[in-house]
Amino acid sequence: MKIAIPMFHTKISPRFDQTQGFVLLETQNAGVVARDNLTTKGWSVIAKMKQLVDLEVDVLICGGIDRASLQYLSFNGVKIYSWVTGEVDDAVTCFLDNRMKPGIILGDKGKMKGRWQFCKGRNHLCNMFQTGFYKGEKRMIHILVVSENYLSTSAFKTALDESDVKTTCLESGRKALSAVSEKVFDLLVTDENVGDMTGLELIGSVIAKQPMLNCAAVSSLSPGDFHEASEGLGILMQLPVEAGKKEADQLLEHLKKIQALG
Known part of the structure; x- marks a missing residue:
């Protein structure tokens, strides 16, 4: 299985479209058999998506991702765990332990220390203490x-x-x-x-x-x-x-x- 994780220094990049590089992993039998870095500095988001598809990536673990990228990658067979926050290495550990879920906040050794939740009626992500902040009403910027x-x-x-x-x-x-x-x-x-x-x-x-x-x-x-x-x-x-x-x-x-x- 091939896994891609967009990087921001040692962390999962908070935005897929703005990442300057990916960690690429190949796994077998719950272990990593190959690991490489893909530099994408200056690339368009379209170029990043196409490269992941060309590399036959099976799984993308990322932070925020725009709707167009989500749809394109999903259509091309990539399973996406989005809105994941934390260190890249902790994400790898969590995935290998079969505990990865969308929207989790990772702690040490891949342990989940929180969950992100979407506000109702808005394309906006709030932290776990702000669940249901919006009730569909028009809100001042x-x-x-x-x-x-x-x-x-x-x-x-x-x-x-x-x-x-x-x-x-x-x-x-x-x-x-x-x-x-x-x-x-x-x-x-x-x-x-x-x-x-x-x-x-x-x-x-x-x-x-x-x-x-x-x-x-x-x-x-x-x-x-x-x-x-x-x-x-x-x-x-x-x-x-x-x-x-x-x-x-x-x-x-x-x-x-x-x-x-x-």
């Missing part, structure tokens, strides 16, 4: 803004407030990580540095908790350098250092288009 100063007091923030969205402002990465574990947000907007970590470090930690949370980041890097630094994070939009109303309007437009697809 909720944006988490993380900035020590500028973003929380700027024309950018004012434009968000005037666009009929709810904003929560926090000044550190630590507080933001705590917030996304307890509440549901549609978008995270982070400054380039947030005191105790960089904005990109914050996004990397956040998507490990909420794989499909949309994110935007302020950065002084050139577009090319930003793409290189943020590859694998699935960032919705790069914002200039002095983001204003124009960027806020563009960001909300992008977000609403994505939500309409769900």
Whole structure:
């Protein structure tokens, strides 16, 4: 049996479409007989899917995955365990022990320490403490803004407030990580540095908790350098250092288009 697991460093990539590589395994008699890495940096999601099919992969263990990829791979005979969170090696152990299930949060040695559950009526994943948060009602967009100063007091923030969205402002990465574990947000907007970590470090930690949370980041890097630094994070939009109303309007437009697809 051939197994593929998208990687984000040593963890399962929180988003299939943004992974920069896969661990490829071949198993026999509940043991691994071959292991290799497939680098997919810069590949389109279509190229990744086709490569897995060409390699005759039987099983995909992944985090978040878009509907089109799920349907394409399933149609081509790939069994998918999606929304799995944890270390790649723990996922391998869990699978070999015949305990793998979609939506599990893995602990040490592949033991399950929690389950993800979908909210009712929405293409959104909430943690185990937020089950049933939505009852099908229309809900205001909720944006988490993380900035020590500028973003929380700027024309950018004012434009968000005037666009009929709810904003929560926090000044550190630590507080933001705590917030996304307890509440549901549609978008995270982070400054380039947030005191105790960089904005990109914050996004990397956040998507490990909420794989499909949309994110935007302020950065002084050139577009090319930003793409290189943020590859694998699935960032919705790069914002200039002095983001204003124009960027806020563009960001909300992008977000609403994505939500309409769900």
